[in-house]
Amino acid sequence: METDPVIVKAQSHQHLDHKGHKGHTVRLQCGDEMMIIKYVHSQTEKLRIILIGKTGAGKTSTMNTFLGRAAVRKNPFVSDGTPCTTQTAEFEGQELVLVDTPGLCHTLIDKAEVLNTITASTFQPDEGPHVFLYVHKWENGFNQHDEKRVQGLKKMFGEASARYVFFLITHVDGAEDKTTITKFIKKAGFKPENYAVINNRGGKDQKTEQQKQLMDKINQLVKKNKTKNEEFYSKEMFKEHLEQLKAGSQVDAANTKLSSAVEGMLTAVLGEEVTQFALRFNALLAEMIDEKL
Template structure:
């Protein structure tokens, strides 16, 4: 069976209305994700994966909900995290944390710590800040000046192994996408030519391949691309609850967990930040330690093709 995998797997994270979906459309050069820039009420409510070709590379972009600011139930949160991991298996080449520079918050400042608590310390080397709204900048107010004046933003970017890139999602100029991919590929080379993977991605990939074999045996007329797309959405990994450690890790990064009469769970702006905040006006805040559940990086041979 052929792999049917993308050359470059990109996971978009960030809070609601930071420009994740619009950035995904810019990268894939098409209106494939619903963007808040075109609809004041439309926001991403579930993970979505789309692919496209750009100058010889097959790009796969995973758009994620701003879970911290939505009213998703615990079951829905678990589903979207598992789905995101499955979509990015066998591992993302980059976590793009989408940021609107003039609205950078303390929650976003914690993003890197949360990413590392969930995926392991090495995840920082595969993270890049994607700063949107370049069109709002001026000669007097450059991105360098904005970063230097905002200590939180400056500190966050310094933690990103891939640095940062600026986007104008209103522009159709492909050069900004070309430059982004150049930076991502440089980061990949710096990381030894591999994608990022961890135990959860390896388990997801194993479940996907198993489901692909089942689907192809049922319908041999399906293409490899069709088979993988179906297998990524539904497999043993996505159906099982594998995110208990993620909740605890996110909580340890700074979010609180409340226990009340009606418990709601919200996990903050996936990867930017992915945090857990459990609602209810009645509750007791408890801190959870992450040492026992830390997910460690494993060696892998997932290379850019």
């Protein structure tokens, strides 16, 4: 028995869900019936990444690699008006908000001021970061100073921040020891699988492949955090961390040194009371690990 052919019409257009994530709406029409299917891309469309690391580790070069041009200059000075550098790049359809911070071991900036600027940079975008990207220059491994610096990051932002930390090993040429890298990350108290390597001086094809591997791993990390409804490190997490520290009397006795720009940025996001406590804690932390920064 022959039947008339069924005519199906399909239309598709992009939409945003209530969280701003892009997706598609597909309309299927079979005769008089219409079916509407909506789905959201599993990959976060806009990633906020804070780059942290020792001076000379390759933070700026990494930003320029993603930007595809030397848009960010390597400048040892940080002006009072611009405590950090923010650039937006696109990689394989995904928007990346990259925030560069002053280098640890900075010789021209007070160490407490460096920590304060990193704190302010963390909440400079509209929301907290999906990833703290700790950039480390490969120099035949790690030393105790490297470990102190990494642990200092966790002390700054609390235990909750550990799930958002990802390591990027730069200046690699294939001679890096994967076992040494994973042992160091695990010893410092982070997930040993959360790292990638990149050679910013390599050829275009090599850098593109390494960028892809880095972003694939970062997106896996973000997706895992998202399933726990903790997609990014929030200012609420930071405030909770500071509340837990308030029991320490040493924090209240610490002296603060900072620029008006940094204090203003922090106050706008965290409020005056929380900001003042954060500044005192960073001053104390700088004294504790002064020789290690």
